[in-house]
Amino acid sequence: MNLRGALFPPCGKKPPRVAIAAALILLALAPAAAATPQTSINDVEDEVMCPICGTLLELAESPQAERERVLVKRLIAEGKSKGEVKDALVAQYGPEVLALPEGKGFDLSAYLVPALGFLVAAVALALGVRRWRRAGSDPPNRNGAAATGPNDEDAERLEADLARYDL
Amino acid sequence: MSTRAFLAFLAVCAVIGLLGFGLLNKGEAKVAVGDPAPDKVLPVLGGPGQGSIADYRGRWVLVNLWASWCVPCREEAPELDRFARRYRNRGATVLGINVQDNSDDALAFLRENDVRYPQLRSIGDERSAAFGATGVPENFLVDPEGKLALIWRGPVDEKFLREQVAPLVKGNR
Secondary structure, eight states, X not given: OOHHHHHSOOTXXXXXXXXXXXXXXXXXXXXXXXXXXXXXXXXXXTTBEETTTTEETTTOOSHHHHHHHHHHHHHHHXXXXXXXXXXXXXXXXXXXXXXXXXSSGGGGHHHHHHHHHHHHHHHHHHHHHHHHHHHHTOOOOTTSSOTTSOOHHHHHHHHHHHHHTTO | OOHHHHHHHHHHHHHHHHHHHHHHHHOOOOOOTTSBOOOOOEEBTTSSSEEOGGGGTTSEEEEEEEOTTXXXXXXXXXXXXXXXXXHTTTTEXXXXXXXXXXXXXXXXXXXXXXXXXXEEEOSTTHHHHHTTOOXXXXXXXXXXXXXXXXEEOSOOOHHHIIIIIHHHHHHTO
8 A cells, every 4th residue: 555645535534544553653652652751872872891801891892891781782783772672781790881880879879989089088178268368367466566567666667677777 | 185186096096997897898818728618609691591600519519710702711612611511411511601701702702612511690890709719710610519619710621620520520429
């Protein structure tokens, strides 16, 4: 059957029911297809490891990596999303296959420790800056001079020196 | 010790403890002849159900860690299959544990090499670590009590099976 003829019959002819049903099915499937994002080997390769080689899959060239790549390509050809591909790889090779550790259990420390370190460094820096600024603006001392300025004795000597050199 | 110094000391201890825990977790086990064979219930490769070395208690078990991409594994497979058939009714079996592999490739390997002895599957490298294995293939003879009787970190051939494994198996029937 000519599909174009079936879907767009000449004027005056009603489209056959089969064609209408097919069009409706296609319309119904379209959002589902859009909801499952397609992925590519390049998109997956930089997020998974070749566990035997100990490097990212995209950098590995060993026979083991090639087998893993074949598996990824097959899963993509089956229409699996990136998440599904990664789940399948974990089921085959274990969690070590993920380049980024999972955010649970001990692996959570991979995210928490740097964040904690950053927080501690930021607090230490803020405290240091605060102390430094406070030191720069200390209140005047008992003689009324600023803590960092010359005291009376120094001031008198300065005056004497200035007078001596006639400045 | 001031409060600040004490907190800094605690922080340093926490970081060192964390690093130590991580290293210990990743560390490989060391096994020796006479030790109980590292065992775990594993899925049967390509089939339903599970299995373990303990399922063969009372028999000698030659545990073979292998992977489909490993060339020496391909070379030793026919010898292991011959040994398994020869000793099937003489108190010994070969048990393959597929490691560092994906199951499709592993099953294709078994078909291509006509391997018939039972096979389990380790997810990733977990079983290699348990046996302290650094590669594949590695072979471990487990006695009828479940203890390691022989450790061979490499491929086996007919001579090795005849001279090293067979005498142990025959001597304890």
